[in-house]
Amino acid sequence: MLGDGSLERFRREGRIVVVGASLAGLRAAETLRDQGFAGSLTMIGAEPHEPYDRPPLSKQVLLGRASADRTALPRRRSVDANWRLGVPATGLDMAAKRVRLADGDEVPYDRLLISTGVRSRPWPHEDQAELDGVFVLRTRDDGAALARRLAEGPRRVLVIGAGFTGSEIASACCERGLAVTVAERGASPLVGALGGVVGAVAAELQREHGVDLRCGVMVTALEGDASGRVRAAQLSDGSTVEADVVIVSLGATRNTEWLAGSGLAAGPRGIACDAGCRAFDIRGIVTDDVYAAGDVARCPHPLFGYQFLSLEHWGNAVSQAGIAAHNMLSESTDRLPHMDVPAFWSAQFGVNIKSVGAPSLGTEILVAQGSLKEHRFVGVYGYQGRVIGAVAFDQARWLPFYQELIERTAPFPPPFPTVDRRSDGQRPVDADFPDPSVPTHGPTVTLSGYSPADRRMTFTPAH
Amino acid sequence: MTQSPLHRILDFANRADPYPVYEELRKTPVYHEDDGPYVISTYYEIRSLLHDPRISSDARNLSSATRDPLAGPDQEDMALPPSFLRLDPPEHDRLRRMTNRHFGPPHSPHRVDGMRAELHGIVSGLVDGIGDPGRIDLVEQFSYPFPVTVICRLLGVPREDEARFHTWADTIAASLDPDPDADPAERGRGAHDARTQLGMYLAGLIEERRRNPGDDMLSELATAKGPDGTMSTMELLSTAALLLIAGHETTVNLVTNGMLTLLRHPEVLQRLRADPRLAVPVVEELLRFEPPVQLLPQRTTLADVEVHGVNIPKGASLWLVLASGNRDPRRFGDPDRFDPDREDIQHLGFGSGIHSCFGAPLARLEAQLALSELARRLENPRLLEDPPPYRRNAVLRGPRHLHIACDGIRA
Amino acid sequence: MLRIAVDLNRCQGYAQCAFLAPEVFAMHGEESLLYSPEADEEQREKVMQAAAACPVQAILVDTVDAPAEAVSGAR
Numbered sequence: 042m043l044g045d046g047s048l049e050r051f052r053r054e055g056r057i058v059v060v061g062a063s064l065a066g067l068r069a070a071e072t073l074r075d076q077g078f079a080g081s082l083t084m085i086g087a088e089p090h091e092p093y094d095r096p097p098l099s100k101q102v103l104l105g106r107a108s109a110d111r112t113a114l115p116r117r118r119s120v121d122a123n124w125r126l127g128v129p130a131t132g133l134d135m136a137a138k139r140v141r142l143a144d145g146d147e148v149p150y151d152r153l154l155i156s157t158g159v160r161s162r163p164w165p166h167e168d169q170a171e172l173d174g175v176f177v178l179r180t181r182d183d184g185a186a187l188a189r190r191l192a193e194g195p196r197r198v199l200v201i202g203a204g205f206t207g208s209e210i211a212s213a214c215c216e217r218g219l220a221v222t223v224a225e226r227g228a229s230p231l232v233g234a235l236g237g238v239v240g241a242v243a244a245e246l247q248r249e250h251g252v253d254l255r256c257g258v259m260v261t262a263l264e265g266d267a268s269g270r271v272r273a274a275q276l277s278d279g280s281t282v283e284a285d286v287v288i289v290s291l292g293a294t295r296n297t298e299w300l301a302g303s304g305l306a307a308g309p310r311g312i313a314c315d316a317g318c319r320a321f322d323i324r325g326i327v328t329d330d331v332y333a334a335g336d337v338a339r340c341p342h343p344l345f346g347y348q349f350l351s352l353e354h355w356g357n358a359v360s361q362a363g364i365a366a367h368n369m370l371s372e373s374t375d376r377l378p379h380m381d382v383p384a385f386w387s388a389q390f391g392v393n394i395k396s397v398g399a400p401s402l403g404t405e406i407l408v409a410q411g412s413l414k415e416h417r418f419v420g421v422y423g424y425q426g427r428v429i430g431a432v433a434f435d436q437a438r439w440l441p442f443y444q445e446l447i448e449r450t451a452p453f454p455p456p457f458p459t460v461d462r463r464s465d466g467q468r469p470v471d472a473d474f475p476d477p478s479v480p481t482h483g484p485t486v487t488l489s490g491y492s493p494a495d496r497r498m499t500f501t502p503a504h
Numbered sequence: 505m506t507q508s509p510l511h512r513i514l515d516f517a518n519r520a521d522p523y524p525v526y527e528e529l530r531k532t533p534v535y536h537e538d539d540g541p542y543v544i545s546t547y548y549e550i551r552s553l554l555h556d557p558r559i560s561s562d563a564r565n566l567s568s569a570t571r572d573p574l575a576g577p578d579q580e581d582m583a584l585p586p587s588f589l590r591l592d593p594p595e596h597d598r599l600r601r602m603t604n605r606h607f608g609p610p611h612s613p614h615r616v617d618g619m620r621a622e623l624h625g626i627v628s629g630l631v632d633g634i635g636d637p638g639r640i641d642l643v644e645q646f647s648y649p650f651p652v653t654v655i656c657r658l659l660g661v662p663r664e665d666e667a668r669f670h671t672w673a674d675t676i677a678a679s680l681d682p683d684p685d686a687d688p689a690e691r692g693r694g695a696h697d698a699r700t701q702l703g704m705y706l707a708g709l710i711e712e713r714r715r716n717p718g719d720d721m722l723s724e725l726a727t728a729k730g731p732d733g734t735m736s737t738m739e740l741l742s743t744a745a746l747l748l749i750a751g752h753e754t755t756v757n758l759v760t761n762g763m764l765t766l767l768r769h770p771e772v773l774q775r776l777r778a779d780p781r782l783a784v785p786v787v788e789e790l791l792r793f794e795p796p797v798q799l800l801p802q803r804t805t806l807a808d809v810e811v812h813g814v815n816i817p818k819g820a821s822l823w824l825v826l827a828s829g830n831r832d833p834r835r836f837g838d839p840d841r842f843d844p845d846r847e848d849i850q851h852l853g854f855g856s857g858i859h860s861c862f863g864a865p866l867a868r869l870e871a872q873l874a875l876s877e878l879a880r881r882l883e884n885p886r887l888l889e890d891p892p893p894y895r896r897n898a899v900l901r902g903p904r905h906l907h908i909a910c911d912g913i914r915a
Numbered sequence: 916m917l918r919i920a921v922d923l924n925r926c927q928g929y930a931q932c933a934f935l936a937p938e939v940f941a942m943h944g945e946e947s948l949l950y951s952p953e954a955d956e957e958q959r960e961k962v963m964q965a966a967a968a969c970p971v972q973a974i975l976v977d978t979v980d981a982p983a984e985a986v987s988g989a990r
Contacts, residue, residue, distance in 0.1 A: 101950070117975065617934065617936075865935055
């Protein structure tokens with residue numbers, strides 16, 4: 042679209058299709074209308090629900106403080122769209138510029154935004170996964186079903202996997218007074234995302250709240266009773282855990298299968314995009330009419346050597362949606378890059394965990410403020426002599442400072458004193474991340490190689 | 505004669521309108537002369553320093569070489585240990601947490617919300633008692649007594665003692681605002697006496713509450729056994745004094761500055777009269793436009809810190825001029841316009857970071873209720889003098905009197 | 916009905932919302948916020964008060980009558 046008026050015409054009467062009607066899709070649609078897009082807008086969503094917010098599902102909803110079907114996202118403005126909800130997209134024809142839907146319909150577009158997100162990685166043994174009482178938690182329906190079961194007061198809940206979601210689920214169960222066992226193959230909870238030093242604090246939190254936490258073990262099998270209800274789990278250390286609710290929390294899989302064969306650079310690691318959220322095709326050539334945003338996208342990040350980052354973060358979905366929408370409507374010189382520093386939060390066992398940057402890329406950690414023992418601290422992560430990430434346990438107000446250090450690629454360890462520096466913060470220590478060649482479900486920031494068309498990496502669940 | 509910006513901030517002649525001084529100051533975002541403090545006047549630099557762990561609030565970290573005209577023993581009685589306002593973590597966090605346990609969420613989520621009806625009652629009573637509508641001193645008759653009464657109710661000071669409490673609070677407040685014509689020795693003595701008497705009174709009340717606790721904040725603070733332990737009597741006195749002094753003067757100024765600003769913007773006053781819900785954005789915009797705390801002195805650097813290209817050495821004294829940051833055109837469009845319809849209003853009126861105003865939610869409610877009630881009940885209110893006479897204090901800035909008249913008081 | 920979402924990346928736990936509208940916003944521990952994603956219309960005034968008081972402006976409350984527009988299925 043050069044300066045021949047075609048962009049103006051597109052903004053006036055073009056067709057934009059958004060596949061994936063969740064947070065990123067909705068925010069992109071709002072931005073498109075905010076920025077004056079007057080053409081037709083179609084929102085395609087696999088789930089039958091209008092866009093809803095997921096973070097409450099593992100917190101308020103499991104605690105019984107909110108109902109899963111009342112989590113619809115507030116609207117910033119009206120988007121005047123055609124909504125095709127409950128109909129998954131099944132294929133993309135890039136040459137004909139059409140999206141195929143599960144009901145056989147085809148929707149033509151001038152520009153396409155893909156924000157299909159991720160889904161829970163299921164329990165790998167299908168017959169066991171189908172036992173009554175085995176859950177995953179990703180969608181509103183998952184949340185509603187699990188909350189209902191927890192309200193019935195199960196005798197013991199088993200959570201498989203102590204990443205953020207698994208830990209939040211365990212926390213909610215504890216708070217409801219339920220007996221909980223957590224099985225984690227790593228050395229501690231959150232180890233993939235935050236390393237072993239902070240993971241040890243997370244483990245302490247779990248145990249102090251009465252969680253039966255078992256690390257370094259895998260669940261090898263789930264057993265059902267005669268009526269098809271889950272009854273127990275076998276662990277790799279030979280032990281058995283009797284549980285009537287099992288929640289499989291082994292991370293997520295990107296929803297890209299529907300793009301197989303389309304020619305788009307989409308694979309298990311997501312859809313490769315440039316810094317402006319334009320998708321690459323499998324030849325490594327950037328498209329100009331297909332964009333991606335949110336959990337399904339992976340973008341090169343200037344702060345991390347332009348390596349492609351996949352981020353399953355709420356804030357990343359919002360900011361990429363804004364960038365993608367803006368760029369869809371802009372001349373090439375007016376386009377904006379996505380440069381936000383990654384950030385996420387988790388609430389578990391009464392503690393607010395927040396992080397900025399990419400802790401999982403760090404090799405060392407310095408407890409710059411507070412104390413691990415008190416579960417109130419700021420940890421700063423270093424990589425090759427620079428600050429690359431930070432995490433705070435109940436110390437959120439300091440994080441903007443550390444974010445600035447990350448943005449400025451400040452030296453690590455930080456050469457200055459701070460308030461509340463304790464004896465365990467005098468020198469950096471090994472951040473103790475697991476061997477990156479061992480697949481884990483934990484990291485919230487994943488490096489997935491330099492090549493935009495890299496589809497070699499595959500994930501094989503260890504369970 | 506050209507004065508240095510530092511002197512112009514302190515110069516009483518600029519009290520009624522300090523904003524041109526700040527505008528000049530912002531041309532040098534980090535201003536410093538001789539051995540004086542480093543004065544930070546731009547929004548982003550201030551906000552960044554408020555979240556910077558290299559900045560201490562503990563005066564013991566100040567280098568003795570610094571000469572700061574706002575430093576030294578003033579606001580708080582030196583006989584008491586420093587309150588959390590002047591401490592760094594972990595002590596700050598511990599004391600603030602222990603105090604908050606009985607003031608706000610998560611442990612006391614309904615304390616402030618539950619005071620709405622009582623606040624409304626106090627406000628109505630004060631307006632009812634205004635008397636001659638032809639000449640009202642809003643400060644004496646309304647803004648001043650309101651927050652003292654609120655703090656008495658919050659702490660659980662018995663009604664029959666409120667009058668004594670008011671007298672001490674007045675004397676202490678006056679000592680924060682030295683009248684240059686008064687004899688300093690006498691004023692100092694008066695304030696010292698008032699502090700001693702207030703301290704003894706509070707100590708007695710604490711003892712009484714330990715024996716017969718009620719559901720007020722002082723009883724809870726005195727008897728609590730939380731995860732952080734129990735406050736010592738000295739810590740408790742220090743905290744109560746902080747709540748009283750920090751919560752009093754600032755609220756007086758917020759309400760008085762608010763009414764002054766509304767009377768200068770009659771169209772907004774008119775809208776507020778028609779719709780009391782407008783009080784919410786009006787108060788937020790007031791906190792930006794006329795913040796009760798103009799600047800935060802008494803912060804110091806624990807290391808050399810570079811701000812806007814200027815190296816501030818370790819141990820230096822900082823002034824963070826919140827009121828100037830709030831008028832920074834790099835942050836707010838048309839910053840000198842009072843505009844309650846502003847959508848982007850992340851002001852610095854309550855500070856930011858770990859020391860952000862402890863009483864902010866209560867101050868918000870007090871100001872919202874006071875201004876909407878005044879707008880509703882005063883018929884055709886007008887200023888009798890503009891600008892009004894100001895207090896001398898450059899930090900806690902506000903009118904000493906606000907003389908207004910109206911045609912009558914509505915029921 | 917009011918729909919509410921809080922950008923918890925922005926949230927720094929100042930708790931102004933939990934002071935002013937405790938029926939809808941609650942602190943969970945010292946710093947974590949738990950809120951009702953949907954609140955009754957009668958809470959509107961307090962929720963708006965809470966949103967306005969947020970020092971980091973992290974609270975988003977519905978501004979349009981969305982359910983009328985978002986219909987499921989084909990059109």
